[in-house]
Amino acid sequence: MSRPGRLIGVGLGPGDPELMTLKAVKALQAAPVVAYFAKAGQKGRARKTADGFILPHQKEAPLVYPMTTEIAFDDPRYRCALSAFYAEAAERLAGYLGEGEDVALLCEGDPLFFGSFMHVFVRLEQRFRTGIVPGVAAMSGAWSAAALPMTWGDDALIVLAGTLPRELLVEKLKAADAAVVMKIGRNLERVRSALKEAGMHERAVYVEYATMSGQRVQRLAERDDAAAPYFSLILAPGQGRRP
Amino acid sequence: MSRPGRLIGVGLGPGDPELMTLKAVKALQAAPVVAYFAKAGQKGRARKTADGFILPHQKEAPLVYPMTTEIAFDDPRYRCALSAFYAEAAERLAGYLGEGEDVALLCEGDPLFFGSFMHVFVRLEQRFRTGIVPGVAAMSGAWSAAALPMTWGDDALIVLAGTLPRELLVEKLKAADAAVVMKIGRNLERVRSALKEAGMHERAVYVEYATMSGQRVQRLAERDDAAAPYFSLILAPGQGRRP
Numbered sequence: 001m002s003r004p005g006r007l008i009g010v011g012l013g014p015g016d017p018e019l020m021t022l023k024a025v026k027a028l029q030a031a032p033v034v035a036y037f038a039k040a041g042q043k044g045r046a047r048k049t050a051d052g053f054i055l056p057h058q059k060e061a062p063l064v065y066p067m068t069t070e071i072a073f074d075d076p077r078y079r080c081a082l083s084a085f086y087a088e089a090a091e092r093l094a095g096y097l098g099e100g101e102d103v104a105l106l107c108e109g110d111p112l113f114f115g116s117f118m119h120v121f122v123r124l125e126q127r128f129r130t131g132i133v134p135g136v137a138a139m140s141g142a143w144s145a146a147a148l149p150m151t152w153g154d155d156a157l158i159v160l161a162g163t164l165p166r167e168l169l170v171e172k173l174k175a176a177d178a179a180v181v182m183k184i185g186r187n188l189e190r191v192r193s194a195l196k197e198a199g200m201h202e203r204a205v206y207v208e209y210a211t212m213s214g215q216r217v218q219r220l221a222e223r224d225d226a227a228a229p230y231f232s233l234i235l236a237p238g239q240g241r242r243p
Numbered sequence: 244m245s246r247p248g249r250l251i252g253v254g255l256g257p258g259d260p261e262l263m264t265l266k267a268v269k270a271l272q273a274a275p276v277v278a279y280f281a282k283a284g285q286k287g288r289a290r291k292t293a294d295g296f297i298l299p300h301q302k303e304a305p306l307v308y309p310m311t312t313e314i315a316f317d318d319p320r321y322r323c324a325l326s327a328f329y330a331e332a333a334e335r336l337a338g339y340l341g342e343g344e345d346v347a348l349l350c351e352g353d354p355l356f357f358g359s360f361m362h363v364f365v366r367l368e369q370r371f372r373t374g375i376v377p378g379v380a381a382m383s384g385a386w387s388a389a390a391l392p393m394t395w396g397d398d399a400l401i402v403l404a405g406t407l408p409r410e411l412l413v414e415k416l417k418a419a420d421a422a423v424v425m426k427i428g429r430n431l432e433r434v435r436s437a438l439k440e441a442g443m444h445e446r447a448v449y450v451e452y453a454t455m456s457g458q459r460v461q462r463l464a465e466r467d468d469a470a471a472p473y474f475s476l477i478l479a480p481g482q483g484r485r486p
Binding site: 011013014016017018019020021022023025026079080082083086110111112113114115118119121122125130132133134135136137140141143144147148149150151152153154155156157158159160161163164171172174175176183211241242243 | 254256260261262264265268322323326329353354356357358361362364365368373377378379380383384387391393394396397398399400401403404406407414415417418419454484485486
């Protein structure tokens with residue numbers, strides 16, 4: 001019997017393939033199996049980013065998310081469907097690993113920062129050797145695209161989801177000097193109102209498709225409240241010590 | 244007269260040279276002048292990380308910090324000395340830029356996230372064209388070294404400095420689900436006490452020299468209160484939704 005393979009979470013960065021690290025390219029190309037998450041009928045952002053780097057002999061293992069629009073996100077059935085999906089994805093990768101093949105699981109951004117990778121990782125880390133290649137986070141791509149210095153001196157930065165209730169958003173924003181708001185979607189009006197109450201709206205910047213084609217940067221004050229795409233963020237920079 | 248050069252902030256990542264991005268390597272090698280911050284008598288971490296990539300024909304411009312131990316950090320003279328230093332560093336780089344030479348200013352981690360780069364950037368961005376190459380943040384290097392999934396679902400992450408007063412630390416930690424504490428230095432006892440009050444101590448992990456030689460990862464509960472080196476962080480992972 002061959003020695004079991006290793007599961008490697010490979011962070012690909014914010015979208016521009018040039019923002020992959022040297023280590024990510026090596027880890028990706030060294031693994032016999034390249035796995036990635038994707039929506040049904042789509043190639044998936046991670047796979048697209050890795051396009052120029054996958055070698056002809058490598059096997060590909062797309063992990064296709066179950067329907068995400070038919071069932072509402074807060075429906076318990078959604079959680080069940082996702083749970084079954086991650087369990088199944090983990091077992092599929094365990095098949096390769098058990099055969100002695102290393103698996104590089106591609107991750108948008110950084111593998112351990114809000115990544116789907118983590119759900120597979122926690123299901124396999126006790127059974128197989130693992131490795132993590134950190135990546136440039138989506139938020140770094142966004143504030144670089146905006147050329148926006150984010151945090152100075154002893155600034156505290158909060159990173160939060162725009163899906164939170166308004167009062168929680170305000171409370172958390174007020175605890176920080178700088179903020180990144182993810183998962184904006186249809187929540188822009190509520191997020192804007194919370195940023196106003198926290199005194200951050202005037203300096204906030206909206207960024208979508210950072211480092212990708214379609215990149216757009218504008219002051220939040222000049223952005224309307226229309227729904228935002230998945231790849232979008234709001235940034236409120238800190239104003240700390242500047243010698 | 245030649246066209247003025249461009250100032251490029253090049254994020255090098257957490258320390259392991261392999262965690263430089265493809266774009267960082269290109270930007271670094273394309274610039275006639277490579278600048279970096281360093282302490283007197285030392286090469287500096289950024290320059291060390293870039294060691295294998297600087298080409299023989301490139302000019303180097305070390306920007307040497309003024310004394311940082313003779314004057315206490317909270318002494319107004321410290322701020323003045325630093326301010327003069329950044330102004331002087333900016334003028335020095337302006338010299339190259341004015342001659343039409345691009346300058347790659349090397350940055351540990353990510354250029355716009357607590358970076359010295361920002362102090363030079365804000366002094367030159369009105370006068371010269373600029374560019375930013377984002378990098379893998381030190382904290383990503385740390386939680387990857389610890390193989391620690393940091394944030395799940397709608398977790399809020401706070402990144403803060405261990406130099407803050409205890410009450411502020413507690414307040415900010417309580418506003419979040421996951422935390423990164425930087426600037427630990429001699430503040431470990433206070434930080435620990437704040438993490439305990441916020442209910443995060445048991446799951447906190449201490450990491451030093453992540454991705455560098457000397458890397459060390461341990462549960463914070465097993466770490467004593469001795470002073471921590473500059474390259475150290477405390478991580479408290481979130482416990483959010485895990486389908």
